[in-house]
Amino acid sequence: MTTTTAPDRFTTLPGEQELAATITALEEHGFSVEVANDLDAARQAVLARIPHGSSVMTNTSVTLQEAGLTDAINDGGPYDSARNKMFALDFATQAQQMKVIGGQPDYALGSVHAITRDGVLVIASSSGSQLASYAWGAASVIFVAGTQKLVPDLAAARDRIYQHSLVLEDARAQAAYGQHSAVGKLLEIHSELPGRIHIVLVRQVVGY
Secondary structure, three states: OOOOOOOHHHOOOOOHHHHHHHHHHHHHOOOEEEEEOOHHHHHHHHHHOOOOOOEEEEOOOHHHHHHOHHHHHHOOOOOEEHHHHHHOOOHHHHHHHHHHHHHOOOEEEEOOOEEEOOOOEEEEEOOOOOHHHHHHHOOEEEEEEEHHHEEOOHHHHHHHHHHHHHHHHHHHHHHHHOOOOOOOEEEEEOOOOOOOEEEEEEOOOOOO
């Protein structure tokens, strides 16, 4: 996790009234929501929802790593790791098969970059590789997000992405891959059929 300094408004945890109003709005839009006090509780909440043997895609996410979910799914546990299957293939000759595996799991796990007060989820991506599973491909989606990601509206969500999340992700990408990151695609999820997307909100600053 990078130590790049960012404005406090992007890392401040919400008050109880703001949190409750956001949860109500999310539930009205078809999302199910639970609140975890810490990362251990968040990890347990996520794993409790996934039947053993399910195919699970852990999309690249600092939040998933901090919660221990990337390791829990991909390191020989009782789950069918879509990520392991996908990266066992050759991108040069099997790219379409990789997209099918990563885009259509039983469960897609990840995070979001902002959640608006009226219940919209906003996710930014450089390539868009994870967005298809979130929007349609995965049978079920579970997002884990620190409550510092709650914002008033879509304008504030975009500010958060470009002024905060991208700055930190760019630093991570340079350290990890030697290249810059960028916002290539943005996904806004305004509503969902009940039961498909579950959100675990953590009462901590988690991820970015």
